[in-house]
Amino acid sequence: MSDPFRSAAEDTHAEMMQATYDALRKHGYSELTIQRIGDEFPKSKSLIYQHYDGKDELLVAFLEFMLEHFESEFEAEPPHDARERLRETVDRLLPAAMSDEQDAFVRALTALRGQAPHDEAFRRRFTETDPVFVSHIADIVRKGVAEGTFRGADPERVAQFVVTTCQGAALRHSTTDGELDLATTRSELDEYLRVRLGTEILGE
Amino acid sequence: MSDPFRSAAEDTHAEMMQATYDALRKHGYSELTIQRIGDEFPKSKSLIYQHYDGKDELLVAFLEFMLEHFESEFEAEPPHDARERLRETVDRLLPAAMSDEQDAFVRALTALRGQAPHDEAFRRRFTETDPVFVSHIADIVRKGVAEGTFRGADPERVAQFVVTTCQGAALRHSTTDGELDLATTRSELDEYLRVRLGTEILGE
Numbered sequence: 001m002s003d004p005f006r007s008a009a010e011d012t013h014a015e016m017m018q019a020t021y022d023a024l025r026k027h028g029y030s031e032l033t034i035q036r037i038g039d040e041f042p043k044s045k046s047l048i049y050q051h052y053d054g055k056d057e058l059l060v061a062f063l064e065f066m067l068e069h070f071e072s073e074f075e076a077e078p079p080h081d082a083r084e085r086l087r088e089t090v091d092r093l094l095p096a097a098m099s100d101e102q103d104a105f106v107r108a109l110t111a112l113r114g115q116a117p118h119d120e121a122f123r124r125r126f127t128e129t130d131p132v133f134v135s136h137i138a139d140i141v142r143k144g145v146a147e148g149t150f151r152g153a154d155p156e157r158v159a160q161f162v163v164t165t166c167q168g169a170a171l172r173h174s175t176t177d178g179e180l181d182l183a184t185t186r187s188e189l190d191e192y193l194r195v196r197l198g199t200e201i202l203g204e
Numbered sequence: 205m206s207d208p209f210r211s212a213a214e215d216t217h218a219e220m221m222q223a224t225y226d227a228l229r230k231h232g233y234s235e236l237t238i239q240r241i242g243d244e245f246p247k248s249k250s251l252i253y254q255h256y257d258g259k260d261e262l263l264v265a266f267l268e269f270m271l272e273h274f275e276s277e278f279e280a281e282p283p284h285d286a287r288e289r290l291r292e293t294v295d296r297l298l299p300a301a302m303s304d305e306q307d308a309f310v311r312a313l314t315a316l317r318g319q320a321p322h323d324e325a326f327r328r329r330f331t332e333t334d335p336v337f338v339s340h341i342a343d344i345v346r347k348g349v350a351e352g353t354f355r356g357a358d359p360e361r362v363a364q365f366v367v368t369t370c371q372g373a374a375l376r377h378s379t380t381d382g383e384l385d386l387a388t389t390r391s392e393l394d395e396y397l398r399v400r401l402g403t404e405i406l407g408e
Binding site for chain 1: 231232233234235310311312314315316317318319320321322323326327328330331334335361362364365367368369370371372373375376378379380381382383384385388389391392393395396399400
């Protein structure tokens with residue numbers, strides 16, 4: 001994925017989001033304070049206090065910022081064929097191996113997910129986020145069926161299952177010490193896709 | 205599942221674990237304090253302070269307590285055939301619909317998972333927990349292949365994938381407002397199992 005922060009580095013809002021992300025990666029959710037977010041922010045800390053009442057407000061804004069980034073990335077996707085587009089999307093959600101940067105991102109996201117069961121603002125945000133990924137994948141499946149690349153399948157069911165599996169893998173990866181092999185998970189997911197769509201997606 | 209707390213209601217440790225669970229369900233992780241756990245505990249609060257230094261220590265002990273409960277449940281399983289045993293296990297991990305009690309449990313667990321990316325004690329606990337479920341399922345698959353109920357399959361890969369999918373579903377269920385249909389997830393997982401094991405597991 002492209003760097004959501006770099007693209008608008010001059011923008012104060014993007015800088016605040018970058019600071020939020022950097023602080024979240026360093027400290028995790030529990031130890032995060034608005035002060036620590038301020039420490040990562042290159043401009044005056046008072047700008048943060050002017051805009052946000054506390055860390056939760058900033059984190060919810062951060063999730064919204066990330067969602068907008070993903071949406072714009074999806075819109076900008078080149079017109080590959082459906083098989084290629086689906087592979088690219090799964091690569092993004094469930095890479096076979098994660099860079100330190102991806103690893104840090106997934107950990108940060110899991111920490112925020114962990115707030116959602118008992119905090120409505122976070123839950124509302126994820127209730128909006130998941131369908132963006134689901135409908136993006138469902139859309140690819142639908143087009144793949146229409147163009148004859150995939151055999152008939154229920155696009156919504158397939159998309160939901162792919163998102164669920166990828167999120168399960170991200171959760172296990174970020175909450176255990178190397179307990180899950182991501183490449184194996186992908187190849188099992190590929191077996192599911194082969195049955196549902198009549199073609200392998202993630203294999204060579 | 206049987207009630208892990210009731211079975212040893214007279215036991216102070218079990219009562220502490222019950223109090224931890226009740227407080228976690230009510231307040232979530234962030235708002236949880238050892239004081240609030242004490243409020244749920246029927247005996248003297250000082251007993252808690254004697255045993256645990258803070259809420260995190262109590263919560264890590266709680267995870268250990270739950271793990272022991274699951275292990276003893278797995279050991280006590282009746283000698284059904286492999287298909288029946290696998291269905292029972294998936295029913296436990298991914299019920300088609302959740303009672304309020306199951307719902308509260310899954311939410312509490314997600315909140316604790318959310319601590320693991322940035323807290324080693326929690327991460328160590330989940331690194332121990334996941335393999336218990338994986339090896340239980342792998343064991344069922346292995347026996348099912350040996351007895352001819354399932355066709356040849358890699359027990360470990362199938363087990364990992366089932367656990368990943370079930371955890372992804374639990375995560376999405378507990379962090380969104382009804383965004384995921386659990387019954388549909390089960391039927392897609394069943395399709396995967398049908399391909400891997402040569403028989404449906406979760407269908408009628």
